[in-house]
Amino acid sequence: MTEDYTYPDYVTPEDQLCRKEEVVKVGSIVIPIFFTLLVVFSCIGNLLVLVILVRYEKFKCQINILILNLALSDLLFTFGLPFWASYYIWGWTFGEIGCKAVKFLFYVGFYSSVLFLTLMTIQRYMAVVHPLSDWEKCRGFSVAPFIVWILSGTAALLVSLRSIVLLHDNNLYCEFDSIRAKHVAIYLQSFFFLIAFCIMGFCYVRMFLIITRSRTKLRKKTIKLIFCIGLVFFIGWAPYNIVMLLRILQDYGLNPFTNCKVSIRLDYAFYACRLLAFSHCCLNPVLYALIGERFQKHLRLILKKMCPK
Secondary structure (H helix, E strand, O other), rough: OOOOOOOOOOOOOOOOOOOOHHHHHHHHHHHHHHHHHHHHHHHHHHHHHHHHHHHHHHOOHHHHHHHHHHHHHHHHHHHHHHHHHHHHHHHOOOOOOHHHHHHHHHHHHHHHHHHHHHHHHHHHHHHOOOOOOOOHHOOHOOHHHHHHHHHHHHHHHHHHHHHEEEEOOOOOEEOOOHHHHHHHHHHHHHHHHHHHHHHHHHHHHHHHHHHOOOOOOOHHHHHHHHHHHEEEEEEEHHHHHHHHHHHHHHHOOOOOOHHHHHHHHHHHHHHHHHHHHHHHHHHHHHHHHOHHHHHHHHHHHHHHHOOOO
């Protein structure tokens, strides 16, 4: 997430002896195509989720409110992708305000999705481990989505304000105003991810222990969807965060990352991990359709109305 979409075809002075034209060429072809597909599938999937929730589901259930907010978060994340796809083809053509705005949407989508996934896990944890508690009815949890959006918006704003448009070799780039700002953004992203990992990991272990002792299938079904969404999230974002931290070491000029072959391999790993991570915005609706029985039922109703016999 911290964009090292940075300079899609820029080679830093330290890398002038390391020719990366092939890496840049691959990125300029693969990334725009992949981002375009993500935008199409994410918009279709998440809009369907919103339609199902608004038309068929009740919002007295906290988990439905969280799923609604997660879908909105995924859409916000998606809205920035067309601009980055264009960036890899023509460079940055949307001005400095556009640079800050697109980065804001991008980061607020990421931070909010992390926090909403964490809240969904906590909500299921309380339902499974403490089923007799009235925790879900407390006012604190009902205002939690508002708190999440405020925290996500604040963190995204702090990052996006440090974005500027730079001119290099007659090309414009949407970048951070300093290496330090870029590193702070990476550390903040990794912090959000690590906190979510610890909380969700604890909750899933406790729920797993409870479920294995339970004979009811109902509890297993209620946790299955949340577990799969969380698993997909971690499979996508964990490698990406690791690669981003390794690129910080490269920025500091630490061996072996100054080696040209290692640097090129790290760039390819960065491309692959980023494409995997960004896919999360269109995978969540697929999981709802494959695992959520009520979503399957409502989706069939919508399809019947759209395609009557």
